[in-house]
Amino acid sequence: MTIAIVTDSTSDLSPQLCAQYGVESVPLYVLFDGKMHKDGLEITPPDLFAGLKAGKKTPSTSQPSPAEFAAAYGRALGSADHVLSIHISGQLSGTVGSARLAAQEFGGKVTVVDTQSVSMGLGMRVIRAAELARAGKGVADIVTELERAQTVADLRFTVDTLDFLRINGRIGGAQALLGGLLNIKPILVVRGGRVESGGRVRGHKKAVQDLVAHVRSYVVRHGQVRVAFLYTVGGEAFLQEVRADLAGATFEDLGDHAIGAVVATHAGPGAMGVALEPVSI
Numbered sequence: 001m002t003i004a005i006v007t008d009s010t011s012d013l014s015p016q017l018c019a020q021y022g023v024e025s026v027p028l029y030v031l032f033d034g035k036m037h038k039d040g041l042e043i044t045p046p047d048l049f050a051g052l053k054a055g056k057k058t059p060s061t062s063q064p065s066p067a068e069f070a071a072a073y074g075r076a077l078g079s080a081d082h083v084l085s086i087h088i089s090g091q092l093s094g095t096v097g098s099a100r101l102a103a104q105e106f107g108g109k110v111t112v113v114d115t116q117s118v119s120m121g122l123g124m125r126v127i128r129a130a131e132l133a134r135a136g137k138g139v140a141d142i143v144t145e146l147e148r149a150q151t152v153a154d155l156r157f158t159v160d161t162l163d164f165l166r167i168n169g170r171i172g173g174a175q176a177l178l179g180g181l182l183n184i185k186p187i188l189v190v191r192g193g194r195v196e197s198g199g200r201v202r203g204h205k206k207a208v209q210d211l212v213a214h215v216r217s218y219v220v221r222h223g224q225v226r227v228a229f230l231y232t233v234g235g236e237a238f239l240q241e242v243r244a245d246l247a248g249a250t251f252e253d254l255g256d257h258a259i260g261a262v263v264a265t266h267a268g269p270g271a272m273g274v275a276l277e278p279v280s281i
């Protein structure tokens with residue numbers, strides 16, 4: 001059986017990675033300056049933050065329609081026997097609901113997976129599924145491994161401000177961090193499909209130390225692990241500091257990944273984080 005992989009743009013997989021793994025990414029939308037823009041195709045984070053700096057209204061986001069997923073599935077099934085459609089947490093977006101509605105049109109040939117994650121937490125799951133499919137694994141085996149990965153995977157990040165998450169209603173259990181003291185950096189995690197508090201530290205240096213210590217601890221606990229680094233505009237220097245402090249740590253490095261416009265709408269500028277998974281689940 002040949003298996004095609006479909007995801008959505010909140011995976012933050014670059015076009016190059018999607019091509020490398022044979023993945024189709026269906027874009028979400030950013031409503032900004034009175035227009036709907038396709039994530040990554042019609043709007044980028046620099047566009048977004050430049051507009052906000054110029055005084056434009058804070059954007060909002062929207063999921064693809066079932067028809068857009070149905071079109072992607074139709075294309076995929078032109079050369080595959082089955083589609084695995086792997087998506088952002090249903091608690092953060094209605095995207096997986098649109099995918100499930102579309103899947104009903106294909107007589108059991110589409111399996112939809114809610115990863116309960118986002119950004120490279122989702123992206124790493126997509127990469128794993130593509131690797132397993134290429135290795136000849138069946139749909140049930142791949143889904144089982146993705147579910148196991150979900151129980152041990154980790155996504156930890158920090159943002160310059162919680163305002164973007166608050167305005168867009170994605171703050172989850174991190175609500176308690178609002179109104180913190182001056183120079184407090186929130187540490188956030190994606191847990192149970194929601195953005196939750198992972199603690200808070202005072203100042204940029206402590207935030208770097210937190211992320212570095214977390215990666216090192218995860219490596220100790222799990223042995224061989226994969227790490228993907230993610231960032232929004234303004235977070236590049238932060239990322240390089242974390243990388244420099246991780247010198248000597250042993251892990252499979254999946255590279256640096258610029259967060260797309262949809263996720264950046266919620267994270268804001270200057271965000272940076274790490275997504276982690278064991279190599280073998």
